[in-house]
Amino acid sequence: MNIQLKATKSFNEPRPTNFVEATIQMAKCYEGALEAGVKGTDDDIRFWVDKSRTVKSFFKKYQESKKTDLLEDLEMTNSKQVLVESLSVLKCAEPFVLQWVNRFTELSISEFNDFHDFHWDIFVDFIVPLTWDWAGDVFVIQHENIALINRLIDRGQVRMVIIESDEKKRDILRDEFSDVENGDHIHLIKSKDEISKIISTWVDNPPYLSRVISSDIFLHDLEKKEELHAIQELVREGMVNALTFDNTIKSHDMVWIKNGLGNFVDLLNHPHVANLRGKFEDFSAIIVSPGPSLEKNIKELKRVKGSSIIIAVSHSLEYLSAHKIVPDIVLHVDPNVNIQKYFENFDMEKVELLILSATTAPKLFDLPSKHKAWIYANAYFDNWLMEINNIEDYTLYGSCVSVAALKMAYTWGCKSIALVGQDLSFGDKKYYAGDSFAPEHVIEAFEESSKAKFYKLPGYYGGKVVTKNDYRVYHGQFEQLAEDIKEYSDIELYNCTEGGANIEGFENITLSKFVAKELKVSKNFTCDLSPSEIIASLDQVIELPKVRNNIIKTIRLINTIEKLMNSALKKTESAMNHPSNELTIHGIQKKIASKIKTSMFLKMALQDALSDLAESEKYENNRHGYIKKSNEMYKACLDVLRELKGKISKIKC
DSSP: OOOOOOOOOOOOOOOOOSHHHHHHHHHHHHHHHHHHHHHTOHHHHHHHHHHHHHHHHHHHHHHHTTOOOHHHHHTTSSHHHHHHHHHHHHHHHHHHHHHHHTGGGGSOOOOGGGOOHHHHHHHHHHHSOTTOOTTTSEEEEOOOOHHHHHHHHHHTOOEEEEEOOOHHHHHHHHHHHTTSTTGGGEEEESSGGGHHHHHHTOOSSOOSOEEEEOSOSSOOOHHHHHHHHHHHHHHHHHHHHHHHHHHHHHHHHHHHHHHHHHTHHHHHHSOBGGGGTTOOTTOEEEEEOOOGGGGGSHHHHHHTBTTBEEEEEGGGHHHHHHTTOOOSEEEEOOSSOOHHHHHTTOOGGGOSEEEEETTSOGGGGGSOOSEEEEEOSOTTTTHHHHHHHOOOOOOSOTTOHHHHHHHHHHHHTOSEEEEESOOSOOBTTBOSSTTOOOOHHHHHHHHHHHHHOOEEEEBTTSSEEEEOHHHHHHHHHHHHHHHHHHHHOOOEEEEOOOSSBOOTTSEEOOHHHHHHHHOOOSTTOOOOOOHHHHHHHOOOOOOHHHHHHHHHHHHHHHHHHHHHHHHHHHHHHHHTTOGGGHHHHHHHHHHHHHHHHTOHHHHHHHHHHHHHHHTOSOSOSSHHHHHHHHHHHHHHHHHHHHHHHHHHHTOOO
């Protein structure tokens, strides 16, 4: 068994960033395919069709982004004529391409064992959609023949999940892939149960399409069909998770940067939650969320105060306040909070510990709790903060504040953990407990999901309950974390929500039964987080000299990139009249891109400025338009760099 890599032709066109670029590139690819078809050279046809797939995948994403200003922008350029010409080429070539990719259906082959070597390429031509992104989309393979994997790698496929139950065969394949480019994106798994978890992590260029290949070309066996369907559902779940995370991240990228810098002094003055690891081994914890079912056990929750650590997510404070319950710990991670609605009229002075994300709204660090600590909001995209303040921690699991609370209680060593108000579902016009506030856009999401009834989860009392997409994602995270906790500890997990969705891995019992089973509700026992204990556990560990050095390095990097961009800006202005300068512009662009890639901080900060202009249709699709766009992008990036440098230079530590 040996993986062979063939050399392919180079395709110098960059990935398209707007509609015009994509249409022109598509026309070039299809024109190349048509010319190769006239000559009868299959390899050349395949080359151009494969390149067109990634270009065409742009249109699928473009349509989903609902661009409304395309025609208006085109009016500002001479791109209309170019588009007409390109569309004419596509119209002529498309029937040929469609016929060519479907040739496999004309072959009398019903088993993979009947394949000759050349059949694999024809098979791949057929099964890969014409809107396929070789770098982003995913193949899941339950097939022993290495020829298929070989062909996919040869064609440029990056992401693959290969299901192989035999450990020795997995080891052999792992050795084969060790020297393959992008081999770290090929995942070898024992069973289908790992699929969703892997795909969910691909938030950087999340997959939009997938293909699942089994050991049979045409499935006739009912059991095999059901197995394939189960795999497809797991793949789909992982893809939706990745897309959901990606959308969340893109909606907050620059906000996270600004908030992180605004909070930086507070991060130096307050401890990270990692200091509490293993500190509460004799305690039980109750995690309070604001779901409608919280109304069922609010009285019992009030009764157990002092017998268990009560951890409340910030969204539940309004309802807890109405019932005069002050939790021991409050957790908040949202970067765009309406402060008054969540914390107004709540007696924060009585809260022993307030835990805030590093990138939450800066004013929240002024809240008057007895003690404060912080946590990373998203371990991957907060990597820039890890680099600067020298603390690496992945306590916040996934994207749900309640899941983060569960992960924290687990790492703290709590012997048993109960969930209340964690419905992950909702009834008619009943989204939160009591009259708890929800922003308008959240209400709209509830209403849309309620009407569509598209997403459903297994119910706490059996049957199915309606949910919405982000709740469905959180549900999966709870179940995955429960599985991990059970594997590595003896912690008991209970779901005392008494309604909503069932969560696999948690025992469903009432809160009163949890109290009787796990807690000591008596005058002789108290679960008190005394100030002395907290202070002893929350020793500050940040090494300030290292932080200062990291800040200096970051400022130096900004200065270097700023200098390069200023140079590029001058050259783009000069190149408007002197084409010979374009060569030096490309050289500087490569240096700038190389520098930015070294810093998650700058990649996130510059993302909006770069993407907004890159996607614009208002620039002419010619040399002059390209240079003008570059010029505007440098100006936008320089504005961001100056703002960042000003903020980070003010940090005193």
